[in-house]
Amino acid sequence: MQVIRPVGREAAAKKYDILSAMMAHAMAGDQNRQRLVMRLMSLITARYNWQRNELAIGQREIARLWCVDERTVKRDMARLRQLGWIEVKRQGARGRVAILGLNLERIMLDTRAEWINIGTDFVERLEPDQAPTPNTVVPFRRPNVAASDLWGQICVKLADEDPATFEAWFANLKQGTVEEGCLELLSPSRFHATYLRTHLLSRLKTVARRVDPGIAVVRISVV
Template sequence: MQVIRPVGREAASKKYDLLSAMMAYALAGDQNRQRLILRLMALITTRYNWQRNELVMGQKEIARLWSVDERTVKRDMARLRGLGWIEVKRAGVRGRVTMYGLDIERIMLDTRPAWPNIGDDFIARLDGPVAPADTKVVPFRRPEQISADGLWGAACEYLAGEDPALFDAWIAGLADGGLEDGCQTLLAPSKFHATYVRTHLLKRLQMTLRRLDGSVSAVRIQCKTL
């Protein structure tokens, strides 16, 4: 799956791709999902800065746009953060509202099951060549795939379904190092492998594990040889 970066000559079409994916995913769900995603789309289309990945809007303004009270705004923004669709880039303080950013990759991964409802052309366009950052760096030697049980086993099944190629190359070789005090340790077969996963995939691993087990607060990547 290509990572959408809504800048450059094709920025307009990429923005429509993101909004189309969100719309199809919303329509395929229940009314609660539809309402939540519609509200996020309203924020994106009215106040989101695509180039800077910034959404700056106070709770009172959001409540007015959504035609709800501020309690509902707090609840739904928390739900969106829990999904990983938005993240706090700058916490709000007195006189300054919170700045949010979108995790577009997370949104596209979550909405992928609804892409066929849009059409084969949409799928083909977004499943084109992998982004350069993923193609230039490959593991020196593909690690042996490790079977896992428990929480990490469930996470592996989830991640393999999201992106099989990425999973085979980088995630399948990680071993379960145990969960202690909310920190999940994963063991990589080499220092290079550990560094790559820590740099490029840590956020995705954290999000997946937290979705499966809310007690997970951190993920640590270590090399087996340490």
Template sequence: MQVIRPVGREAAAKKYDILSAMMAHALAGDQHRQRLILRLMALITTRYNWQRNELATGQREIARLWCVDERTVKRDMARLRGLGWVQVKRAGARGRVSVLGLDLERIMLDTRPEWSHIGEDFVARVGQGPQPAESTVVPFRRPDPVPGDGVWPAICDRLAAEDPALCDAWFRALREAGIAEGRLTLIAPSRFHATYVRTHLLGRLKIAARRHDGSIADVVIDTL
């Protein structure tokens, strides 16, 4: 999948594409999804710094914009962080609010099933083009199927649905070593493989694991 970067000469059009994808995703869901995404879109259009990927607005100001109380703001921002759409870049300190960022790749992955509702021209424009480096890597041989025990096969299926080539290249070779105290440990076939997944793909892996099993708080990549 092409990762949209809202920079350069076509930045304005790319911003509209991201917002359009969010809109289509919201409209295809229930009232709770619609309300949550509408609130995030309100923050993006009024307070989000696209160039720096920063959102620095206090809960009181957000509550006023959303016409809700601060308790609702805390709840919905926690939901957005749980989805992986919003991330904490710098935690708030005394007298300063937290600085948040958006994971645009995660947003586009989650909204992709609804792109066709916008139109085939949108799918062609957003879904094609130069691929990120990690999804162009082709393994020397196709990995063996993931064993059927534990939670990892189901998590791997989620990752394959998002990006089959990326899953074949980097995720299917991982093996589950067990879960302890909310931490899922996966074994990589080599040190290089483990380092690459930790550096480039761990965020996507953690989100898939948490969405499959909410008790998984962390994922560790190790080697034999």
């Protein structure tokens, strides 16, 4: 899946697409999901710097915007970090608020299932290369859904959210050691491992933590 970059001549339209995807995801969920996503959207529309991917706002200001207490702010921001939707770019210090960033790739992956609720035109606009045509549907390998090991469970989720990327980059990985919160994955080549570390490590970490919250580190090694 190609990540939307809200820059350039069509930046305004891309921003609306991202917000529309989030809205559709929220509306398809329960009240807790709706409230959490709408609160994040309020921060984006009010204080987010799209060009720099920075959200700089203190907990007191967030509490005032959301009309809640600061304990609720801490809880919901922790949930958004756990989902991988927001990331800390710079820790806060005395007299200076933390700088947060949005993980747009993770947001679009998590909302993907609900894009169709907006319309087929929306899906085709966001993924023009993925729209199937007659006689051109490529069957992707599926991981063993009965796999009981940690990597097997992670593979199921990775394949479900992005089959093409799974087939190209994740399918050939093997599980190495799992100890002290560190999951080691074995790559067939140095190039493959370097690409994963540079471009897809964040995605791997997020999915691994969703399967096992005890995973703090994902390490890519070469066989």
